[in-house]
Amino acid sequence: QRPLRRLLSCPGTVAADLRREEQSSGSAETGSEDRTPKKRFSEVQNERREQAQRTVLIHCPDKINEKKFLKFLSQHGPINSHFFYESFGLYAAVEFCQKESVTSLQNITRTPSLGPEAAIPFKSRYLNLKLRNSLNQTSELSSIQCSNQSSPSSKKLYQLLCCAESVDDQLNTLLREFQLTEENTRLRYLTCSLIEDVAAAYFPDCAVRPFGSSVNSFGKLGCDLDMFLDLDEIGKFTAQKTSGNFLMEFQVKNVPSERVATQKILSVIGECLDQFGPGCVGVQRILNARCPLVRFSHQASGFQCDLTTNNRIALKSSELLYMYGALDSRVRALVFSVRCWARAHSLTSSIPGAWITNFSLTMMVIFFLQRRSPPILPTLDYLKTLAGAEDKCIIEGHNCTFVGDLNRIKPSRNTETLELLLKEFFEYFGNFAFNKNSINIRQGREQNKPESSPLHIQNPFETSLNVSKNVSQSQLQKFVDLARESAWILHQEGKDRPSPSSNQPWGLAALLLPSVANNMSLSKKKKKPASERIKNLLDSIKSSGAENSTATNGR
Numbered sequence: 001q002r003p004l005r006r007l008l009s010c011p012g013t014v015a016a017d018l019r020r021e022e023q024s025s026g027s028a029e030t031g032s033e034d035r036t037p038k039k040r041f042s043e044v045q046n047e048r049r050e051q052a053q054r055t056v057l058i059h060c061p062d063k064i065n066e067k068k069f070l071k072f073l074s075q076h077g078p079i080n081s082h083f084f085y086e087s088f089g090l091y092a093a094v095e096f097c098q099k100e101s102v103t104s105l106q107n108i109t110r111t112p113s114l115g116p117e118a119a120i121p122f123k124s125r126y127l128n129l130k131l132r133n134s135l136n137q138t139s140e141l142s143s144i145q146c147s148n149q150s151s152p153s154s155k156k157l158y159q160l161l162c163c164a165e166s167v168d169d170q171l172n173t174l175l176r177e178f179q180l181t182e183e184n185t186r187l188r189y190l191t192c193s194l195i196e197d198v199a200a201a202y203f204p205d206c207a208v209r210p211f212g213s214s215v216n217s218f219g220k221l222g223c224d225l226d227m228f229l230d231l232d233e234i235g236k237f238t239a240q241k242t243s244g245n246f247l248m249e250f251q252v253k254n255v256p257s258e259r260v261a262t263q264k265i266l267s268v269i270g271e272c273l274d275q276f277g278p279g280c281v282g283v284q285r286i287l288n289a290r291c292p293l294v295r296f297s298h299q300a301s302g303f304q305c306d307l308t309t310n311n312r313i314a315l316k317s318s319e320l321l322y323m324y325g326a327l328d329s330r331v332r333a334l335v336f337s338v339r340c341w342a343r344a345h346s347l348t349s350s351i352p353g354a355w356i357t358n359f360s361l362t363m364m365v366i367f368f369l370q371r372r373s374p375p376i377l378p379t380l381d382y383l384k385t386l387a388g389a390e391d392k393c394i395i396e397g398h399n400c401t402f403v404g405d406l407n408r409i410k411p412s413r414n415t416e417t418l419e420l421l422l423k424e425f426f427e428y429f430g431n432f433a434f435n436k437n438s439i440n441i442r443q444g445r446e447q448n449k450p451e452s453s454p455l456h457i458q459n460p461f462e463t464s465l466n467v468s469k470n471v472s473q474s475q476l477q478k479f480v481d482l483a484r485e486s487a488w489i490l491h492q493e494g495k496d497r498p499s500p501s502s503n504q505p506w507g508l509a510a511l512l513l514p515s516v517a518n519n520m521s522l523s524k525k526k527k528k529p530a531s532e533r534i535k536n537l538l539d540s541i542k543s544s545g546a547e548n549s550t551a552t553n554g555r
């Protein structure tokens with residue numbers, strides 16, 4: 001079995017290779033050592049960004065001759081890769097080998113000039129192909145293979161899970177089905193690159209960078225696309241010059257606070273996307289939020305986008321999660337399962353509110369894996385001690401330094417199975433003393449809660465912030481109740497598992513059913529009420545040595 005980690009040495013094809021690899025091996029490695037060099041997050045980001053700049057997005061007619069289409073485009077230079085997908089029509093993302101080819105194609109592109117489509121003098125890389133007839137001779141039409149951009153239906157997922165060989169196999173199957181594909185990842189970088197073209201009309205040297213689950217390796221197909229407008233590059237050209245007679249006049253800086261400057265910039269970019277952004281619809285400017293943002297959907301790619309500015313710390317935390325995800329293949333499998341479990345039970349939602357977020361859940365899994373014996377993941381403080389001079393990073397006064405070279409981190413010696421880890425995760429958080437303790441991945445141990453929010457998870461870099469400040473007591477309680485019930489189900493099942501051929505949901509499939517409680521009451525009729533059974537189970541767990549109190553109070 002070839003270790004998954006080795007594949008990270010080739011991030012250009014990471015997602016695709018991971019998929020293939022998992023399909024062929026059927027199971028994930030557990031803590032075996034691998035010494036092949038792996039790329040840094042920043043290298044991956046730079047390569048993807050550069051690749052996106054050589055790519056165009058083309059809205060195609062429904063019927064198209066692929067060969068002729070490619071031949072036609074390659075008049076502008078060799079094509080490195082391409083794929084088709086569907087999103088309110090047929091689209092193609094075509095990556096040229098050289099950037100010049102994009103310019104050459106843009107030079108022959110017409111801007112619409114008729115009817116209501118008044119042209120804006122802006123050459124985007126999002127093109128519309130209108131065929132006269134040379135490319136679509138129907139006799140030669142072959143069916144186009146479309147890359148799938150969405151996650152499997154629950155029905156298909158249950159089928160896949162039910163015919164898996166083991167709970168470990170189920171977790172790896174879920175990861176394989178939900179993780180971002182190579183094409184989806186490309187499309188995310190391409191979308192940012194297209195938005196950057198629009199923003200660059202105002203700020204020529206800006207960059208629009210993806211962050212969050214699109215890049216931290218924990219993104220599920222269909223997750224939102226978080227991006228931020230990076231204006232730091234512009235500052236760099238002038239910041240070093242501290243002498244000289246001329247000072248640039250900065251209108252936008254002439255405001256009471258950085259926050260107001262951010263709001264002004266986002267307001268302008270939001271307006272611009274709304275009026276002229278190709279394929280950007282439903283633009284909302286949410287400027288009074290703690291972190292002001294512009295939300296819109298990018299119709300051609302189908303992504304819901306959140307654009308912020310000045311978000312370097314969030315990019316750093318995406319890098320940290322990426323590191324954790326790459327250190328041990330069990331991490332991503334466990335995070336995906338916990339995220340899907342939470343979604344299936346409406347613990348998380350796409351609407352902002354008092355619920356737990358995927359980011360918080362990921363931090364909880366990381367913390368739990370730091371608490372195993374031996375630990376599966378190192379603490380952030382330890383990653384800081386491994387940092388070299390090139391890793392030093394202070395952002396807005398916060399020390400965000402940690403090692404960026406994955407090869408300097410020793411693999412864990414822990415060989416626990418995913419099945420055990422999932423069960424223990426639910427048990428651990430079903431019994432966590434949320435009322436007094438805070439989750440802290442920097443130190444890898446509980447801390448006293450500095451404030452009274454029901455759930456306290458310290459932001460790894462802005463340590464005075466609570467990542468889960470929004471979570472209400474009742475939502476936390478719902479999480480705890482479901483975690484206990486899920487621990488109970490896995491515990492019971494370990495004793496008496498339905499055979500995979502029986503068509504009964506088992507293992508992870510049983511946990512993902514819409515209501516765990518209903519499921520239990522259906523299958524175990526006439527038993528004591530669920531709450532009583534769970535209480536008994538918890539008592540037995542406690543008496544077998546669990547130390548933490550079961551209190552989650554504060555109510």
Ligand code: CTP
Pocket residue numbers: 211212213214216218219220223224226314315317318357358359459466467468
């Ligand atoms: N973030 C943060 N503190 C928060 C919320 C978010 O630092 N309280 C940062 C994290 O780096 C997070 C990113 O903002 O990854 C994007 O937030 P969000 O979209 O809520 O989370 P994702 O990790 O992208 O997960 P999802 O798939 O649910 O979008």
Ligand code: MG
Pocket residue numbers: 212213214223224225226
């Ligand atoms: Mg997100």
